[in-house]
Amino acid sequence: MTQDNSESVITQSDGDVVDWLTNHTRDERFLDNIFAQMCVRLQRAGIPVKRATLHLLIHHPQWLGARILWADGKREADIARVDYDVRERSEYIGSPANEIHDGAAEIRENLERDPSLGRRHAVYDEMRAQGLTDYVAWPLYHTLGKRHIVTFATDRRGGFDDAHIAGLQKLLPVLALVSEIRMKNRLARTLLETYVGSHAGELILAGATRRGSGTTVRAAIMICDLRDFTKISDNWPRDDVIDLLNGYFDAVSDPIVRHGGEILKFMGDGLLAIFPLSEPQACANLLHAVTDARKAMTALNEKNGEAGRTPLNFGIGVHVGDVMYGNIGSRARLDFTVIGPAVNMASRLEALTKQLGRPVLLSRAFADHVAGAFELDRVGEHSVRGFSEPIELFAYDG
Incomplete structure (x- = not known):
């Protein structure tokens, strides 16, 4: 087969991949699945891809980005999260991603030649060790100037030829559109999970956006508040206050989520969470979360004490109802x-915890749900502002 015929076959086949990306991926929700299928289809089209990656900058409170990696023989791609501090580490400095983010329009590296004559970075050594011969990376442009990265590598002797490169480049605009749609869908979900919680986020995405729409839920309700925050915020530097608050919220929030609770909002130095009673162990799970939160706060205070910071304390009020x-x-x-x-x-x-000097107060209605399973201390009946009858209260010191 002549070179011209080879290029003709590749052009026709990579057109099939473009058509598939354009017209047949609309029902596929996850970008990593699309990317893996695309690489397999490229191989069938005659483009000898053996390794491919997609590097995405994402909006997430914990992660700068994500890397999707596909390798020959895999039906699925691997996903790795990328920390915010990655740009200060050797794995990034001098890497193809570094060059693309600095403005390069293309990175091409002949992996067959003497390594001393090419770019020097661990990622190239890794690919040579895998028997790869050629590598190319391009920016993947999304709207408003956002740049992500896509890379391809082969083990073909002599590397990619011109027809292979042309076929890959033909995919880039369509891959950019397909990936941006999935990223924006994921971004919407991530932002909702971050700001309103996973359950509320799912309801909103499902269309529960009309004012006044809602439902009645029977749940255990937990309100937590940090003690003496006004004094702390008045006397400490701003960055220290933010760091302290984040540490406190991590200590309290992680156990709530881990035990099935839904954090609905942060209110300054406080939070509101619910444990729906549709889960039979909801009330017990809430107290397990409180136990873990207190342990986490003890560890946090030990760490803060080493830095000369004042120990933190919180108050928690718990009730159950519609x-x-x-x-x-x-x-x-x-x-x-x-x-x-x-x-x-x-x-x-929660407000009464200050007056009674007990960090965790439970109503009788809640205590009845966990009677016998937890050691509770009855603290008597107390008047509660806004309620006509005194409320029987219990303290939990677990």
């Missing part, structure tokens, strides 16, 4: 939250 769970707010600005007398009761109990 709450209205849904959209509340103005015409243009909504909050997906819970309201109702049960929420008010939890808030009042």
